[in-house]
Amino acid sequence: MAGKYYVVWEGGAPGIYDSWPACQAQVSGRKDAKYKSYANKQEAERAYREGWKKHWGQGGAKGSSASASKSAGAAQKLPLSPEQAEREIDFDSVSVDVGTRGNPGPVEYRGVDTRTGDVLFSVGPISKGTNNLGEFLAIVHALAYLKRQGSAKTIYSDSRTALKWLRQKEVETTLARDASTAEIWELVDRALSWLRMNAYPNKVLKWETERWGEVKADYGRKG
Secondary structure: OOOOEEEEEEOOOOEEEOOHHHHHHHHOOOOOOEEEEEOOHHHHHHHHHHOHHHHOOOOHHHOOHHHHHHHHHHHHHOOOOHHHHHHHOOOOEEEEEEEEOOOOEEEEEEEEEOOOOOEEEEEEEEEEEOHHHHHHHHHHHHHHHHHHHOOOOEEEEOOHHHHHHHHHOOOOOOOOOOHHHHHHHHHHHHHHHHHHHOOOOOOEEEOOHHHHOOOOOOOOOOO
16 A cells, blocks of 8 residues: 655645655754645645645644744654654554544545554444544454554554543543434443453553654544
């Protein structure tokens, strides 16, 4: 599976890059850099043609000057050299993320090899759920997946809420239990049951998005 693609609208050399280090070289230290990752080349090419005003920053073209400043500040924090990344990130790991269309809305999640981006498992779309429930399911799925393999690999998630639910082995959500949410609630109940019946050696850690960029399993749907 190919990795993500990075569009640089404003930076050292605007264009489309197929790796974070290549993108990083164009945006590192540039306060006005505008760039974003996409799941495939077609999306990246379209976004590059349409321009940064439609895609970059919170709410795309509607991003305020405050959000632009925040994004620029984040851009200064993000770049890491390959050497720094190797020191800070356990690449021999599994990264998980969720993709949603509305919250609540259809939910899908996946786990990928952190180093290569290869998809290890993928579930969905589930008819109706929330972002946090999807993140929680992804983590537990990764734990069960690695246990079947006898692997103690680390798992990364960018959801503080899902990590909290994992620690307490309980979810706290306002999503109603009804016919429209029966599918995701069945999966959540099974995940909670698995957690209560199984021990695991794996570290489950927060992916530090502001410093490391989007988690490798990201669906590229953020505004």
